[in-house]
Amino acid sequence: MPEGHSVHRIARQFERNIVGRRVSASSPQGRFAEGASILDGRSATQVRAVGKQMFLEFDDDLWLRVHLGMYGAWDFAGEIQVDPTIASANGRIGQTNQRGTDLPPIFDGAGENSLSSIGAPRRARVNVRMSEQTRGLGDAADEWPPPVVGQVRLRLLTEMTCADLRGPTACQLQSPDEVAATVAKLGPDPLVDDSAQGEERFVSVVRRKPTPIGLLLMDQSVVSGIGNVYRAELLFRANLDPHTPGRDVPDDVVRALWRDWVRLLAIGVETGQMMTMDDLDPEAYRLAMAHRDDRHWVYHRAGLPCRVCGTSIVLEEMAARKLYWCPTCQV
Incomplete structure (x- = not known):
């Protein structure tokens, strides 16, 4: 199950790549078709992560609540701007005995720190198109928008970035009061x-x-x-x-x-x-x-x-x- 650090990283990805932009929303899988139709054409205005849940706000005080649960993950494709804090994680963050060294970024084989997919482990990753902010993170994708792969519950697409949600425990629209009630139940x-x-x-x-x-x-x-x-x-x-x-x-x-x-x-x-x-x-x-x-x-x-x-x-x-x-x- 994705733990709290993953959800906060996802929120940072949304803050830099989705918030402030108008999105096209769809549900290729069909299980969130009604919700996607309501989101389609709206602009994302802010994002919050609390524990294992993420809340993405859109126009008119409409919120998207996502809980990845055991098997959920967000796959990102396109021109992804890396959060400077994440980009600086070059194998020495949090290690006082490492500061001052000059180690290159380290990416594990399981992709736990992948910038293209965050959540439950996956065997296949969505390619990231190259940009100045993503040099060295992946190979260029030839097709845009990228083809839908697998059971995508929700796709949020801007002119430059694609975010695909797969396998969440919860994916629902909430009012501000409902968001507040959900957060109030969390530690x-x-x-x-x-x-x-x-x-x-x-x-x-x-x-x-x-x-x-x-x-x-x-x-x-x-x-x-x-x-x-x-x-x-x-x-x-x-x-x-x-x-x-x-x-x-x-x-x-x-x-x-x-x-x-x-x-x-x-x-x-x-x-x-x-x-x-x-x-x-x-x-x-x-x-x-x-x-x-x-x-x-x-x-x-x-x-x-x-x-x-x-x-x-x-x-x-x-x-x-x-x-x-x-x-x-x-x-």
Whole structure:
């Protein structure tokens, strides 16, 4: 499932390439035909990301709400202007021991930090037409607009940029009041809410819940944006047993979880990758940025030795989701 950093990156793509422009909207798949007909010909006016959901505003206070869910993704094609913050992510964002080095951009084989497709992993990517802002990001596409590939729920097309939505859990039109009601149900997002206020909201909820902390971190009403990967990594970095009831987690540990999430989310947005390991030398950092298996402490490492203590990493199901953790370090 795409996690919070991906949705914030998607919002940045829309801010630079769709907002302020009139769009042609269609639903090649047909499942959003009525909504697309309402959007067609309107101009996008602003975009918001909150946790795992994105809200794109159009003329006359009309909003498009998209929740990618497990399998959703946005594919971008055309002349894509890169967000300067994202463009500067050259393999050293968030690594204090890397600043001052001159490493080239690193793109992993799974395309997690791809500028042409953001969301659930895909085997095939839509080509990006070359422009001054996208040199080196892909091969030129000969056909414009690009042909529809697969089940596209919604296509938003400007004169220069195409955004195709596939496989979302939610794709619906909302009024401003409906958007406000949706956001009100979500927990704090470090990139949206005041950090101090968000921390207090998070701590107050967690500290009164008997629910295991491993479930609370995945509850979007408790905290926004955390998915399976960040859940496992945050708990390991805190040396915290996933089964500990929230109310039994010490106050300082809950606060440390929030502050670590603030840091990791920022790194994820800037690099496009869920980098959760610290203090890597330049070569180790290059490998970690290029390969998912080298950038996590416990996630996707079932049966492998813990990077700290050597104990085999455990894989179990918690509320029908895979949970990776170290039974020695996390006690």
